[in-house]
């Protein structure tokens with residue numbers, strides 16, 4: 001039975017039982033505790049908690065889920081997918097244990113011809129919570145499962161909650177026995193590989209506190225009513241009904257494995273559960289997860305969701321490479337997932353171009369990384385070997401990881417290919433140090449206090465009323481003061497606290513716009529507002545410094561936003577929208593916003609795009625933005641429904657969670673329309689000149705434009721103008737003639753430098769005789785090894801080396817010269833060996849190979865002449881000194 005059919009049957013079964021079918025929510029929901037939606041019940045949480053009333057008391061859904069905690073397990077066990085589809089039926093205070101058990105049993109065991117899955121009832125094993133006699137009785141008496149096939153288990157297995165304070169309850173799980181060839185007898189308690197969990201029925205009745213009943217702690221309360229939450233793993237059921245070994249071989253993923261075989265040349269399943277097989281499964285699993293994440297708006301990045309996506313994509317690329325792929329493979333994998341998943345998720349089609357661009361962009365960047373990282377790896381490995389070592393240091397592995405994104409196991413793999421081990425402990429230490437630094441950094445950052453429970457009652461009872469769209473000044477009451485994570489009554493002079501007001505004109509940082517600055521003035525004191533952040537999406541926390549007197553809970557304060565700050569912030573935010581619109585105009589729809597930040601007078605805008613922008617493209621983006629300023633468009637804000645906003649063509653940042661009512665900011669009708677909660681100018685001309693400062697790369701496939709607006713733009717342009725003016729007057733030309741004049745000067749400078757070098761070389765050539773005279777004799781071979789004057793380039797080194805060699809005529813001789821280039825920090829070096837010495841078994845190529853690592857470089861060439869370049873000036877003397885021992889050992893080896 002195909003996966004799509006399993007989905008259909010599930011939904012039909014429950015719709016027939018009076019359930020309302022609810023479409024899957026996005027993988028990204030606004031819940032600070034969740035990186036991704038990881039269970040079918042997540043979108044229904046407010047109904048369980050009684051916070052909202054559902055329109056129907058029975059619901060069913062197939063929810064997209066992502067769990068990435070056990071990413072390393074993927075492919076190793078038979079049942080872990082990072083993306084999976086959880087089929088669920090839910091009762092909000094409607095039916096309970098008896099009905100849910102019956103519903104599940106019927107669907108699993110009803111004959112296929114009657115809409116069921118036709119599973120053999122004798123293979124099904126339910127488990128119940130240790131003390132749940134009621135559920136055990138229903139399984140035995142109502143359903144007829146023999147008592148010995150009903151197992152009781154503790155909280156760890158048979159209690160379910162979201163891992164955080166909130167709804168929870170004991171559960172009853174249903175396992176399918178795959179047969180003795182998969183493991184030992186004894187039911188799920190004995191073997192969860194043979195007995196595979198397919199369905200979890202949660203009797204959602206409790207509120208768990210800080211500690212989970214999973215670990216034996218008592219729930220802290222009861223939900224207002226008894227509910228049902230179930231989750232059936234579509235992939236696992238497919239695995240059983242399709243008679244395949246594991247979830248990676250089902251109809252939705254097997255085609256990816258086939259494509260992977262094709263592009264890598266390796267064969268899946270040659271040796272059961274081999275490392276190769278695991279790599280194939282990683283490719284299949286991660287390709288699908290990556291596609292579904294990108295579909296829901298995630299882009300690769302260095303933290304949070306973006307990092308998970310990046311990690312998945314890189315694991316795919318690496319696995320393919322280790323299986324033998326040499327070039328790009330991502331598009332083929334994504335394309336295969338597209339065809340298997342589109343029947344259930346038709347929205348993939350309209351988003352395909354974007355999905356493809358993001359995934360392929362990351363691949364292109366990572367392959368480049370692999371290339372540069374591989375070079376670095378090889379140098380490091382050569383250095384280790386040159387000194388006779390066998391272990392690559394933890395520092396080198398860390399640099400590979402940190403700056404080249406090399407996963408440690410890739411480094412270990414490559415090291416073992418090169419006959420080396422890796423100092424894993426050293427690497428772990430460096431990683432731990434880095435994590436500690438990052439943690440300290442994030443602690444030092446503004447952000448809301450980590451333990452959000454102190455804000456909870458405000459979030460529940462006193463959402464802050466925002467007045468900032470209409471005014472910058474308002475009277476407000478202090479509802480709460482938080483100092484160091486604790487509620488306090490007063491904040492004395494000199495203290496830094498968070499102030500919670502009933503209403504505020506202060507914009508809290510969001511949607512890329514920085515928070516307003518200003519003051520709070522109370523009856524007894526004055527405070528400067530340093531930052532404003534939202535907690536629970538509802539309450540604004542004003543971080544303030546009390547600069548005089550004191551603030552106290554209950555005070556009425558005058559909240560005043562700094563006008564100049566607000567004015568410039570509006571300019572920057574509207575400027576961001578103008579640049580976004582202009583950018584799409586110039587680059588087309590594949591350039592998708594990946595984030596933005598604007599503060600008074602300055603903005604930066606990140607977007608996905610595979611290549612560097614040309615200066616012409618940048619100029620056009622700037623021109624179009626400034627034309628929009630000049631046109632003086634009216635800026636309108638419209639409150640509407642999300643669907644309507646999309647129908648209007650408003651651009652939305654994927655991955656953001658928008659409520660049912662959204663705000664559309666429109667600048668000049670179709671010119672720019674975006675969903676946005678930020679604060680904008682009233683007319684586009686108020687943005688002032690938009691000056692693009694430049695464009696750069698911020699991680700793979702993502703580019704960044706930075707720009708000034710308003711007075712900052714003016715000041716910047718005036719500054720540039722002054723620089724040009726002063727240069728022009730010093731060079732005695734007009735500003736317009738500066739480029740031409742500059743080109744002349746630089747040409748003359750180059751010519752002069754060339755002449756200087758010629759003189760230098762001539763002087764050096766004159767000294768060649770001295771070097772030849774200083775040759776030492778090693779076993780009959782004359783050896784010259786010298787550091788010559790700084791700044792002699794490779795070509796000139798070759799000239800003097802040839803000259804010296806010629807002076808030895810038919811003698812046996814080895815000549816080595818090295819120089820340091822103080823400007824670039826490079827160390828060119830060269831070796832020349834006379835024919836007679838080559839006949840003795842000496843080789844210039846071997847000489848440069850031996851000394852290269854000592855100056856942090858490498859080189860190569862022929863036996864008679866070889867050269868190279870390094871980057872460590874401090875190693876030159878050691879490199880020069882190493883020539884003689886090398887010759888000695890080469891001669892003794894040749895004997």
Ligand code: SER
Pocket residue numbers: 038039040041088160200201202229230231232
């Ligand atoms: N919420 C439960 C689970 O995730 C049942 O859907 O297992």
